Amino acid sequence: MTADLRAQVLDASVQLIGEVGLSGLSMREVARRAGVSHQAPYHHFADKESIVAALVERGFVMLAERMEAKAAEKGAVAQRLSKVGREYVMFALEQPVFFRLMFRPELVDLTRFPTAQAAGARALAVLERLIVERTEGTRATPARREAMVSMHWAMVHGLSSLLLDGSLGYNHPNATERSKHVEQVLELFSQGVG
Amino acid sequence: MTADLRAQVLDASVQLIGEVGLSGLSMREVARRAGVSHQAPYHHFADKESIVAALVERGFVMLAERMEAKAAEKGAVAQRLSKVGREYVMFALEQPVFFRLMFRPELVDLTRFPTAQAAGARALAVLERLIVERTEGTRATPARREAMVSMHWAMVHGLSSLLLDGSLGYNHPNATERSKHVEQVLELFSQGVG
DNA sequence: CACTGGGCTTGACGGTGTCAAGCCGACGTG
DNA sequence: CACGTCGGCTTGACACCGTCAAGCCCAGTG
Numbered sequence: 440m441t442a443d444l445r446a447q448v449l450d451a452s453v454q455l456i457g458e459v460g461l462s463g464l465s466m467r468e469v470a471r472r473a474g475v476s477h478q479a480p481y482h483h484f485a486d487k488e489s490i491v492a493a494l495v496e497r498g499f500v501m502l503a504e505r506m507e508a509k510a511a512e513k514g515a516v517a518q519r520l521s522k523v524g525r526e527y528v529m530f531a532l533e534q535p536v537f538f539r540l541m542f543r544p545e546l547v548d549l550t551r552f553p554t555a556q557a558a559g560a561r562a563l564a565v566l567e568r569l570i571v572e573r574t575e576g577t578r579a580t581p582a583r584r585e586a587m588v589s590m591h592w593a594m595v596h597g598l599s600s601l602l603l604d605g606s607l608g609y610n611h612p613n614a615t616e617r618s619k620h621v622e623q624v625l626e627l628f629s630q631g632v633g
Numbered sequence: 634m635t636a637d638l639r640a641q642v643l644d645a646s647v648q649l650i651g652e653v654g655l656s657g658l659s660m661r662e663v664a665r666r667a668g669v670s671h672q673a674p675y676h677h678f679a680d681k682e683s684i685v686a687a688l689v690e691r692g693f694v695m696l697a698e699r700m701e702a703k704a705a706e707k708g709a710v711a712q713r714l715s716k717v718g719r720e721y722v723m724f725a726l727e728q729p730v731f732f733r734l735m736f737r738p739e740l741v742d743l744t745r746f747p748t749a750q751a752a753g754a755r756a757l758a759v760l761e762r763l764i765v766e767r768t769e770g771t772r773a774t775p776a777r778r779e780a781m782v783s784m785h786w787a788m789v790h791g792l793s794s795l796l797l798d799g800s801l802g803y804n805h806p807n808a809t810e811r812s813k814h815v816e817q818v819l820e821l822f823s824q825g826v827g
Numbered sequence: 828c829a830c831t832g833g834g835c836t837t838g839a840c841g842g843t844g845t846c847a848a849g850c851c852g853a854c855g856t857g
Numbered sequence: 858c859a860c861g862t863c864g865g866c867t868t869g870a871c872a873c874c875g876t877c878a879a880g881c882c883c884a885g886t887g
Binding site: 638669670671672673676677 | 833834835836837
Binding site for chain 2: 461543582583590605
């Protein structure tokens, strides 16, 4: 029946969160769904937080891969920058369970899980490289470059967060209209910055 | 001893969250700190979610008041817009407990608490009025205005969220250096948009 | 005086994460 | 082949949680 309980636990956790929300995640229910005793998952993970941390890492890896793919496409820097940003928001909207998990320090203290933290840094590095490329030949100070990175990241992260957890979600419940709004906002931002 | 248990419960909740984090909030511990039985708080609130909702409302009211004050100062629209945005981030950094609570749908379903939702709308309205003022006399469509609102809000909200819950917090642990970074990012944004 | 109702207590229930101990079958070594 | 070890899992217990249900106490009103 059970090929690999470890993987089964992770999958069941994602599914459960999708059904009942972050606060409804229960290890005992996860074990129940995997058809094992309530302590079986703890043979593969130290505690609940470690399970969530594994999901956070998986989420950051998925995000980093998608961003890297967009950054590697051909085209002007400004255009690739914009594509990567749009990809960030799309990831958040398509994978709300993972995205939320990735920014909930009350559930996981990432300093306890270096590999998960590294996966997050990998995603951020995509953005940093694009900014470096964009400012090549200019006399932008490191501080200014850092500010540019934060600005781009804050823009797409804020848009994602507000759509998932803020009132922007209420205003745009329809999926197609929602992504149209995202497109407009991001275009406006690109024009301003460019 | 107890003047008003209702207020005491709310204050104790904020303090407790500040000490042990969102996930450590326990109604029984709150009651213990207030010196009453574990059921006493439930005489003033229907359930735990209602207590958190009251805090969310209080948080949005504080935020709205601060934003309204900045919006009412004299000066050009662009400058007031930038001041309001900075105030948003400052609120998040000064009141992390409230700020986080305000965007945790897994803890409170705001549709169940109209007054809390209204307080959030009040804060958003400050931004909307400024955008309307800014686009007066231009031929900006409603959709474009809406996109501008979302862009400004996403910018400051993203910056706040990343500083509190993302890796930007690790990069800027020092408070004074952190707010300097905020200043740089927001100025960069204002320049681009203006 | 009777009684009504607000504010609080006490006790119980099912649920949770986690510690501790034990069961069992596969597997490497003598 | 026999034996011991060990990974993978189960069983049972513990403290704690949010919440339901009932009852206690006392000020205020008819």
